[in-house]
Amino acid sequence: MITVIVCTNRQAFLPKIIENFERQTLEEKELIIVVNSTFIKVDGIGYSFIQIPEEVSLGACLNQGTRLAKYDFVTKMDDDDYYGPDYLNEVYEALVLT
Numbered sequence: 001m002i003t004v005i006v007c008t009n010r011q012a013f014l015p016k017i018i019e020n021f022e023r024q025t026l027e028e029k030e031l032i033i034v035v036n037s038t039f040i041k042v043d044g045i046g047y048s049f050i051q052i053p054e055e056v057s058l059g060a061c062l063n064q065g066t067r068l069a070k071y072d073f074v075t076k077m078d079d080d081d082y083y084g085p086d087y088l089n090e091v092y093e094a095l096v097l098t
């Protein structure tokens with residue numbers, strides 16, 4: 001149903017990204033983490049991720065994540081925000097109704 005793209009250059013935020021995603025009640029979802037740093041170790045994340053050098057802009061990182069999305073609907077989450085359990089349901093409904 002929906003692909004979530006999160007860009008980060010902060011290794012300490014990886015657990016928060018995963019917690020936010022796993023908290024979502026929407027069943028059909030995909031997480032793509034775009035790691036915008038060559039210095040972050042991403043072994044064992046358990047989700048799709050791509051690693052892009054830090055010189056690449058946030059917009060280019062998001063575009064690369066979008067190209068990898070398996071669902072037609074794509075949204076982003078920030079690495080440092082809290083997302084309640086119904087966030088993706090609300091985003092999906094808004095996208096479908098527009």
